Amino acid sequence: MHDTFPSRPVRRGAGAASLVVAAALLLSACGGGDSASSNKADKVPGADTGTKTAAPSASASADGIKRPDITLPKDVKNVFEGWQTGDPQQDAVLADSRRHINAIDAAVTEGTPQTKKFPAVDFYTKDAALLDAYQYIASFYKAGQSFSGTARYYNQHVKLQNTGAASVTYCADETTAYTKDRKTGKVEKGTPSSDDYILYNTQLKKNTKGVWQTVVITSDGGAKACQR
Numbered sequence: 001m002h003d004t005f006p007s008r009p010v011r012r013g014a015g016a017a018s019l020v021v022a023a024a025l026l027l028s029a030c031g032g033g034d035s036a037s038s039n040k041a042d043k044v045p046g047a048d049t050g051t052k053t054a055a056p057s058a059s060a061s062a063d064g065i066k067r068p069d070i071t072l073p074k075d076v077k078n079v080f081e082g083w084q085t086g087d088p089q090q091d092a093v094l095a096d097s098r099r100h101i102n103a104i105d106a107a108v109t110e111g112t113p114q115t116k117k118f119p120a121v122d123f124y125t126k127d128a129a130l131l132d133a134y135q136y137i138a139s140f141y142k143a144g145q146s147f148s149g150t151a152r153y154y155n156q157h158v159k160l161q162n163t164g165a166a167s168v169t170y171c172a173d174e175t176t177a178y179t180k181d182r183k184t185g186k187v188e189k190g191t192p193s194s195d196d197y198i199l200y201n202t203q204l205k206k207n208t209k210g211v212w213q214t215v216v217i218t219s220d221g222g223a224k225a226c227q228r
Contacts, residue, residue: 065210068119070102073109076147078102081154090158093166093204096212100124107137109146127215148187149177155226164206171226172198199223
């Protein structure tokens with residue numbers, strides 16, 4: 001399976017299979033903490049009443065860039081395993097890549113109409129990836145679904161291609177992440193499968209504000225390179 005999604009096409013777990021197909025038909029189509037190896041909080045759109053927690057941007061104040069807040073529900077957690085290299089440039093790229101994932105997950109879990117604009121999504125996404133992102137978000141809204149659980153990101157690799165451009169590849173493990181009905185709050189825990197391991201290939205460009213925006217993203221569900 002190979003689609004172009006801004007983030008997580010197999011969102012979340014086996015229970016998301018039908019939604020993945022719907023999103024793929026739309027064109028193509030992600031979560032949690034902004035710090036390396038961080039967890040995100042929970043709350044699902046529409047039906048939940050839990051308190052949302054603002055997800056602080058990694059080194060938001062350190063780089064002097066004014067960034068939009070990203071909030072995730074308490075039952076939604078993203079864990080970024082070892083997303084720091086020690087190289088300032090590479091770490092800046094990885095930090096904005098994490099924020100891109102978190103921004104899309106926050107938009108999905110918020111459960112608002114697809115016509116609503118999400119500042120964080122626009123902030124960290126551009127070009128083809130931005131169009132895909134909004135179609136992905138809309139697919140959840142139209143299906144009356146959100147998600148719950150934990151997604152893990154690992155095996156990330158950064159390559160600075162030239163001034164203002166970079167590529168990032170990484171794996172996602174969604175075996176403990178599931179779709180959730182917005183109205184009832186029921187979590188659909190399907191049986192984990194190899195499709196829950198996804199390989200992402202992304203292209204990023206640095207804008208005039210110094211933000212690394214994701215401009216292209218492709219995904220490969222069931223990738224052997226990501227099997228754990």
